[in-house]
Amino acid sequence: MSGSDTSGRQETAAPAIELQGISKAFGPVQANKDISIRVMPGTIHGIIGENGAGKSTLMSILYGFYKADKGEIFIAGKKTDIPDSQAAIAAGIGMVFQHFKLVENFTVLENIILGAEDGGLLTPSLAKARKTLLELEHEYGLNVDPDAVIEELGVGMQQRVEILKALYRQADILILDEPTGVLTPAEADQLFRILDRLREEGKTIILITHKLREIMEATDTVSVMRRGEMTATVKTKDTSPAELAELMVGRKVLLRVDKKPAVPGDVVLDIKDLHVVDDKGVERLKGIDLQVRAGEIVGIAGVAGNGQSELLEVLGGYADATGEIRVNGQPLDLSGKHSDGRSRRARGIAHVPEDRQREGLIMDFSAWENTAFGYHRDQDYQSGVLLNNAAIRADTEAKMERFDVRPPNPGLAAKNFSGGNQQKIVLAREIERNPDLLLVGQPTRGVDIGAIEFIHQQIVALRDKGKAVLLVSVELEEILALADRVAVMFDGHIMGERMSAETDEKELGLLMAGVGN
Amino acid sequence: MDFLTLIQLLDSTVRLATPLLLACLAGLFSERAGIFDIGLEGKMLAAAFFSAAIAALTGSVWIGLLAGITASMLFSLLHGLASITFRGNQLISGVAINFLAAGLTVLIAQDWFSQGGRTPSLMGGARFEPITLPFAEAFGSVPFIGPIYQELISGHSILVYLAFAMVPLTWWILFRTRFGLRLRAVGENPAAVDTAGVSVVGLRYAAVMICGVLCGIAGAYLSTALQAGFVKDMSAGRGFIALAALIFAKWRPWYALYATLLFGLFGALETRPDVIEALFGIKVQGALLGALPYVMTVIILAGFVGKAIPPRAGGEPYVKER
Numbered sequence: 001m002s003g004s005d006t007s008g009r010q011e012t013a014a015p016a017i018e019l020q021g022i023s024k025a026f027g028p029v030q031a032n033k034d035i036s037i038r039v040m041p042g043t044i045h046g047i048i049g050e051n052g053a054g055k056s057t058l059m060s061i062l063y064g065f066y067k068a069d070k071g072e073i074f075i076a077g078k079k080t081d082i083p084d085s086q087a088a089i090a091a092g093i094g095m096v097f098q099h100f101k102l103v104e105n106f107t108v109l110e111n112i113i114l115g116a117e118d119g120g121l122l123t124p125s126l127a128k129a130r131k132t133l134l135e136l137e138h139e140y141g142l143n144v145d146p147d148a149v150i151e152e153l154g155v156g157m158q159q160r161v162e163i164l165k166a167l168y169r170q171a172d173i174l175i176l177d178e179p180t181g182v183l184t185p186a187e188a189d190q191l192f193r194i195l196d197r198l199r200e201e202g203k204t205i206i207l208i209t210h211k212l213r214e215i216m217e218a219t220d221t222v223s224v225m226r227r228g229e230m231t232a233t234v235k236t237k238d239t240s241p242a243e244l245a246e247l248m249v250g251r252k253v254l255l256r257v258d259k260k261p262a263v264p265g266d267v268v269l270d271i272k273d274l275h276v277v278d279d280k281g282v283e284r285l286k287g288i289d290l291q292v293r294a295g296e297i298v299g300i301a302g303v304a305g306n307g308q309s310e311l312l313e314v315l316g317g318y319a320d321a322t323g324e325i326r327v328n329g330q331p332l333d334l335s336g337k338h339s340d341g342r343s344r345r346a347r348g349i350a351h352v353p354e355d356r357q358r359e360g361l362i363m364d365f366s367a368w369e370n371t372a373f374g375y376h377r378d379q380d381y382q383s384g385v386l387l388n389n390a391a392i393r394a395d396t397e398a399k400m401e402r403f404d405v406r407p408p409n410p411g412l413a414a415k416n417f418s419g420g421n422q423q424k425i426v427l428a429r430e431i432e433r434n435p436d437l438l439l440v441g442q443p444t445r446g447v448d449i450g451a452i453e454f455i456h457q458q459i460v461a462l463r464d465k466g467k468a469v470l471l472v473s474v475e476l477e478e479i480l481a482l483a484d485r486v487a488v489m490f491d492g493h494i495m496g497e498r499m500s501a502e503t504d505e506k507e508l509g510l511l512m513a514g515v516g517n
Numbered sequence: 518m519d520f521l522t523l524i525q526l527l528d529s530t531v532r533l534a535t536p537l538l539l540a541c542l543a544g545l546f547s548e549r550a551g552i553f554d555i556g557l558e559g560k561m562l563a564a565a566f567f568s569a570a571i572a573a574l575t576g577s578v579w580i581g582l583l584a585g586i587t588a589s590m591l592f593s594l595l596h597g598l599a600s601i602t603f604r605g606n607q608l609i610s611g612v613a614i615n616f617l618a619a620g621l622t623v624l625i626a627q628d629w630f631s632q633g634g635r636t637p638s639l640m641g642g643a644r645f646e647p648i649t650l651p652f653a654e655a656f657g658s659v660p661f662i663g664p665i666y667q668e669l670i671s672g673h674s675i676l677v678y679l680a681f682a683m684v685p686l687t688w689w690i691l692f693r694t695r696f697g698l699r700l701r702a703v704g705e706n707p708a709a710v711d712t713a714g715v716s717v718v719g720l721r722y723a724a725v726m727i728c729g730v731l732c733g734i735a736g737a738y739l740s741t742a743l744q745a746g747f748v749k750d751m752s753a754g755r756g757f758i759a760l761a762a763l764i765f766a767k768w769r770p771w772y773a774l775y776a777t778l779l780f781g782l783f784g785a786l787e788t789r790p791d792v793i794e795a796l797f798g799i800k801v802q803g804a805l806l807g808a809l810p811y812v813m814t815v816i817i818l819a820g821f822v823g824k825a826i827p828p829r830a831g832g833e834p835y836v837k838e839r
Contacts (some may be wrong), residue, residue: 086714115713
C-alpha cells in the first residue's frame, strides 16, 4: 500500500470516494499501479504529479472512460461499478476536463441539458433547465447568461458552464482536471472562490494539477503521484511546496530560477509606435514602444488577449502592422505580404510560438522532421536537390541529447512526446541556431515541473550568452522569476515597465487590470 | 414568356428539385452528425435500380420503394461500418460506395433483365402516378391561382409531397427534439456528447441510417416517378449536386429547400433553351447551366456570399481520448 500520512483523527463519515488498489496498464506501460485513496466529503483534495504520472488515467477510470484492470471504487461507502460516463454521472460524479467538452455554437442552456434532457421534446426541457440553472447560479454565485453562445464566452465563463453542467446533473463530487491551465490569474482566483463556495455547500472536489501554488492555496489534502504510483497523501497545511515538488519529481527541484543579474548591452529590438488591426477591423495593438537589449530577458505580462499574441505574430513575421521595428538597427518589413518566418530567421530572430501544437510543431510528423522545419534550406540539411535526412536525424539526435528530450528517438511523432518534451524539441530547434533575438510565448504552458526548470535554464543560458529574449507569458510567477524587466500589456497598450527585482505580483496585477500608475 | 410557360417551367423545377431535396436532406442528417457522405450518388443509384427492378418484378411500386430504401440503407450501413466502427476515411468510403453502386446496378440489371443494363419500362401500379389534388379541375378555370394550383401544386407523385414535407419535419427534428440536439452536438463536438453519457456511435449510426432512408426515397423517385424504369447511371451526378446544395444551404433545412429549388430551376432551364433565349436574347449552352450549381458552390466556398461553416467534427472519426 502506498504511503499515507493522514494520521490522527479519522473522520467519522464514509469517504465520498474511496479507491482501493486501482491498477491500469496500456500495453507494457503501467499507467496506474495499485492506487488507493480516500477523499472525505466536503473537502478539496488535490492530486498533483507531473504530466504522465497517471493522474488523468486515474480520473478517467473514475469517470468511466477506462476500466481498471484491478481494484475497486467506493462512492459514499458503497461499492460502485463505473463502466461508462453515464454510470459516473448516475453515481454523482461530475468532471470538468482540461479541454472543455462544450459544443461551441450551442447556447449555455443547450450545452447544459445535452444528455440530461427531460424528454423527447426540447422546449419543456429548456424551460425547466432555465429555471434550475438560475437557482444553481444563485446558490453558488456562478453567473452565466443562459442564452449566450459558448464560442462568444471567455474561457473562464466556459469553465463555469462546465461546472454548472455537472451541478445540473446533481453531481456531489466534482473532478477538475488542470482547471487553471487556460485561465488568467484573475480567473483562476475566481475559480478558487467558486470551489470554496462549493465546498461550503458540502460538495467534494478533486483538483488535479501540476501547479504547486494551487495545491497550497486551494486544497485540504493532497495526494502526490509519480510514475503511476501514489507516493504520498498529506494534509496540505502540514506540507510545503518544496516537499511536494520533491515527492513529485523524485529529486530536489529548484523552484526559483537561478540567475545572475543581467548585463544589458546594445539595443537589439526597438519597437516604435506599433499598431496592429486584426481582420475584423479591431485595433489590437495601439501604439507599442518597447526595447529589448542584448543580454536581458524582457517579460510581457498581461491577461491573455490584450495584444501579446499579436505582438509575437508581428515580430514572428506573420501579421501586418504599422509603425517601426528595428532589429540590430535595421528596420523590419512589417507588411505580411513580404515577411514570413523565413525572412525573420534571416535577421537572427528565432520564435518559440505560444501554441506549440498548432504553430510550433506538426503533431503527426516525427521529431527530426519537426526539427528541420524552417531550417530545411540550411546547407547542412541538403544533399543536392534532396534533403539529407541522415544529417537531419543525426543533428536532431544530438539536439535531443543536449535538451534532454525523452525518449531520445528522432523518429517518434511529435504527438507521442509529453508536453514538456514537445516544448524542448521546439526550444532546441530555435535556441541552437544561436539567434540574436529569441521570441518565446508561454514557454511552460502545460509543461511539468521538472521540464519547466530545464526550459527556464536554457532561456537564461541564452541571455547569458548576450542574446536578447522577449518572453510572453500569462503566468505572473514565471515572468517574475525569469524576466529581468517586465512590461505589462493591457488593451493593446504597454501599461508600464518595471524592473522585476523592484516589483511584485500585486503591483503587476494592478497594471494588468488596467489600473495605471 | 407567357404565364403558362412559366408555370410549366416551375412545374418542371419542382420535379427536378425533388430528388435533389431528398438527397440534400439525407446528406444534412449525416453531415450534421459529423459523417461526411460523398456516397449520396451511389446510394441514390442503387435505390433507383432496386426500386425499379423489384417494382417491375412484383408489379407493386410500394414494394419497389421498400426495396430501394433497403438497398440504400445497406450502403449506409457499409459507410457506417467503415467510417464509424472502423474509423476509416469517410471520403474514401463514399467514393467506394459510388463505384460499387455504379458497377453493381448495371451488372445485376443485365443478369436479371438482359436489356443492356436497364430494367423493363414500368407501367401501371409499378410506377408512382401523379396525384390530382381535390378540386384541381374545378379551380383550373380560375385565373392566375387556378393554373398555379392545377398545374404546379397538384399533379405530382406522392414522393414530391413527401420531399417537401420533409423540410419542416427535418427542421423540427433538428431544432425541437432531444434527438436533434444530440445529433447536432455529435457533429460539432462528439466528446461533449460522449462525456454527457450519450453514445456517439449510436447517434452517428442513427443519422447515417436516416440518410440511407432519404437517399432510398430519392433514388426510387428517379426510376419510378420521374422516369419509368432504371437506366445505367441515371442518378447523373444528382448526388453531387445535392452535396453542393447542402453546402450552399449551409447545412440548414429551409435553405436546403431554396438551394435545391434553385438548382432544380437550372435543370429545368437546361431542357428549355428557348425560354432563356426569349428572356435574355442569348443562346446558352445547356452544359453551362448544368455546371452552374458547382460554380455557385465554389463561389460560396470561397466565401463570397457569407461563410459556409461545416459541422466542426465533420469527417473526423471519433476516438475517445483519455
